[in-house]
Amino acid sequence: MRHWELAVSLDPHSGQPLFLQLADAIAEDIRRGRLRADDALPGTRGLAAQLGLNRNTVVAAYEELAAQGSVRTRVGGGTFVTAATPLARVRPFAQPPPAAPTFALAPAAPDRLVAPATPAPGTLLLAGGAPDPRLFPARALARAFRRAIEARGRAAPGAGGPCGHARLRDALADMLARARGLPATAANTMVTRSIEQGIDLVARALVSPGDVVAVEELGYPPAWNALRLAGAELVPLPLDDEGLRVDALAALLERTRVRAVFLTPxxxxxxxxxxxxxRRARLAGLALRHRVAIVEDDYDHEFHYAGKPVLPLAAGAGGGNVVYIGSLANLLAPGIGTGFVVAPAPVFERIARLRAATDPRCDAALEGAIAELFEDGELLRHVRRLKRAFIARRDALADALRHRLGGALDFRVAEGGLALWVRVDAAIDLDAWVREGVHEGVQFAAATPYDFRGRELQAMRLAFSWHDEAELHQAVERMARALARCAPLRRAPAARAAIGARAPRRGETERRRSA
Known part of the structure; x- marks a missing residue:
């Protein structure tokens, strides 16, 4: 079942030779439990191609590990881990003192993330961000689901407990360890019915009434709602083209006790x-020094298109302070929102108790079917197909926007994800444009619901995952026709917030998320 690539981050500008960096990274993965005894390492040619290294560099790294006794090599049979050093015990998150200093919080925005009206037949959808169901291997899932239902009568006791189906937990942990660098095992990995359920469980496990939780000022309202329901007082922090402004978090930590930071890095x-x-390194250091929990929402990790894979915060040096939340929703058919949580043992135990109290049985048939897709490699093949399709669609949408709406929009091509973040010229009445778009048969929306303070944003999130290249070009044509029917904005441009995906200009800030 070892289908997933081994993710390793190397620094070519470091003074340390690359073969030693690689050997140290693998040795650290063994120590942390990401690689376990008898796990097979990738072949030297394959790993060299994946990391862009000379094969001799990988051979030298494996020889160094063998000299240390960390791996053994079988002639013609591969390289295997000899022993795994148990992960050092993680110190539980510290509870803040009962009398935390007060902090003047910005008023919370109302819950404004309302689902758009049901589109008329033939409408092209650029709002949202769900994957195209035409790309999903429905027959493979149907076969797996049928076998899972037939196997339910023979299932081992406990296979469908509150933490999820045992086979899917094993498969997820293996994928997260090998492809994302997490110290994940079935014992600290929970399958949830949705990413929102995972966020809710984590919020209730970590937060007590009155705890301060820092969030991104542009973000996902259902996550904010879950944190508020757990009793959190939310403090929005600004963004720029590198995500959350960690300097703003550092300033906040000097003023008040912060229980957790929720973010999408x-x-x-x-x-x-x-x-x-x-910035990731500085965030991890701040969290460890101030004993702040990091809640990392990695909702679409697979869809990164530029450069080498970016490992999660949970895979870094401060990973013992991170609760990691993810989703399979963008990989599976519409309506299947399966998510997962990986957490340090003390937090995971609390999450497991909460789940058992309110949702003691998982969807064993569905999760068993998804586990089979992992085990036979179908899901990995599907991910690769999706990435190729989404790169083509992203580029098609960007090309169409430049040619038909270049004077109205400002954006840069996203490194990953399922949508483009675009700024709209301040002279355009965005609300009127959206309304005219409905008449032209294209649905898009202003990004205002994502703003914590409820400000009107002169920006949009345009999804490219639902339609193919020809449909995306047609959608932009319809947007252009709708814009031509709009009168110029009469009020002062300063009446709206201009939000961009780059470093903010004067009077600007930045923001967040996909379906």
Whole structure:
């Protein structure tokens, strides 16, 4: 079942030779439990091609590991881990003192993330961000689901408990360890019915009434609602083209006790900004020093198209302070929203108790079917097909926007995700444009619902995942016709907030997320 690539981050500008960096990274993965005894390492040619290295560099790294006794090599049979050093015990998150200092919070925005009206037949959809159901291997899922239902009568006791189907937990943990660098095992991985259920469980496990939780000022309202229902007082922090402004978090930590930070560092929702390595390192250091929990929402990790894979915060040096939440919703058929949570043992135990109290049985048939898609490699093949399709669709949407709406919009091509974040010229009445779009048969929307303070944003999140290239070109043509029917905005441009996916200009800030 070892289908997933081994993810390793190397720094070519470091003074340390690349073969030693690679050997140290693999040795650290063994120590942390990401790689376990008897796990097979990738072949030297394959790993060299994946990492862009000379094969001799990988051979030298494996020889160094063999000299340390960490791996063994079988002639003609591969390289295997000899022993795994148990992960050092993670210190539980510290509870803040009962009398935390007060902080003047910005007023919370109402719950404004309302689902758009049902579109008329033939409407092209650029709002949202769900994947195209035409791309999903429905027959493979149907076969797997049928076998899972037939096997339910023979299922082992406990296979469908509150933490999820045992086979799917195993498969998820294996994928997360090998492809994302997490110290994940079935024992600290929970399958949830949706990413929102995962967020709710984590919020209730970590937060007590009155706890301060920092969030991105552009984000996902259902997550904010879950945190509020757990009793959190939310503090919005600004964004720029590298995601959350960690300097603003540092300033907040000097003023008040913060229980947790909730963020989307990989593809910030909704702006798609990717947090830089330096900023990630500073965030992890701050969290450890101030004993703040990080809740990492990695809702669409698979869809990163530029450069090498970006590993999650949970895979880094401060990973023991991170609760990691993810989703399979963008990989599976519409209506299947399966999510997952990986957490340090003390937090995971609390989450498991909460889940058992309110939802003691998982959807064993569905989760068993998804596990089979993992085990036979179908899901990995599907991910690769989706990435190729979405890169083509992203580029098609960007090309159409430049040619038909270049004077009205400002954007950059996203490194990952399922949508483009675009700024709209301040002279355009965005609300009127959206209304005219409905008449032209294209649905898009202003990004205002994603703003924590409820400000009107002169920006949009345009999804490219639902339609193919020809349909996306047609959708932009319809947008252009709708714009031609709009009168110029009469009120002062300053009446709206201009939000961009780049570093903010004067008077600007930034924001978040996909369906």
């Amino acid at each position: 990989h593809h910030q929702f909704p702006t798609t900004a990717v947090m830089s390595a330096a």
